[in-house]
Amino acid sequence: MKRQRESERDINDIDRLSDLPDFVLLHIMEFMDIKDVVQTCILSKRWKNLWKSMTNLTLHCLDDGRTYTRVSPLEDTDQTCILSFSKFVSRILSDRDGSLHLQHLDFAHRDTPEITLLEVMEYAASHNVQQFRFPVEFDPPHTFELPLSILCCRSLTFLKLDFWIFSSANNKVKFPKSMNLPALKSLHLTFVTFTTNDDGCVEPFSTCK
Known part of the structure; x- marks a missing residue:
């Protein structure tokens, strides 16, 4: 039971959004306020320059x-x-x-x-x-x-x-x-x-x- 709970926690901790390809993330950004878009640069190394390709x-x-x-x-x-x-x-x-x-x-x-x-x-x-x-x-x-x-x-x-x-x-x-x-x-x-x-x-x- 303990292992099952740990497994479920690991699944929930997965950053599914960052697993998406760039073109999908860029499309999502198009529906966001531009100030929020720019702030995504602090999320991780991958996100740092992503918005610049919009x-x-x-x-x-x-x-x-x-x-x-x-x-x-x-x-x-x-x-x-x-x-x-x-x-x-x-x-x-x-x-x-x-x-x-x-x-x-x-x-x-x-x-x-x-x-x-x-x-x-x-x-x-x-x-x-x-x-x-x-x-x-x-x-x-x-x-x-x-x-x-x-x-x-x-x-x-x-x-x-x-x-x-x-x-x-x-x-x-x-x-x-x-x-x-x-x-x-x-x-x-x-x-x-x-x-x-x-x-x-x-x-x-x-x-x-």
């Missing part, structure tokens, strides 16, 4: 689960949280295995610093992202021009850009005169302004095949 990233930082609801100035604690998350995002992107292409990147943030927006878009484009979701709320000090890199990303098949701007200056998010997205199959845009050509016409999709 090809699907979800980076969200929204207030109490509600999207785009701010109507009053930010408190100091909110500003601290925003800056902290921006630094966290930069660390995630710099530590991730840069040799791996991105299949999916979903970034959502409120009152995002412009430098963080540009960093995420440039990273997505340079790592051949296939699906890019980008719903953000921010208050730019001037008209924000989208970088050509993400709008000329030849690997993109899905692109969703939702910009919610809170500004008394009526600033906007401006598209370039044209974009080159040969693999694109689905495009969703919210609150953007297209740039006219010299003849006053707007033809942002003229170079898309």
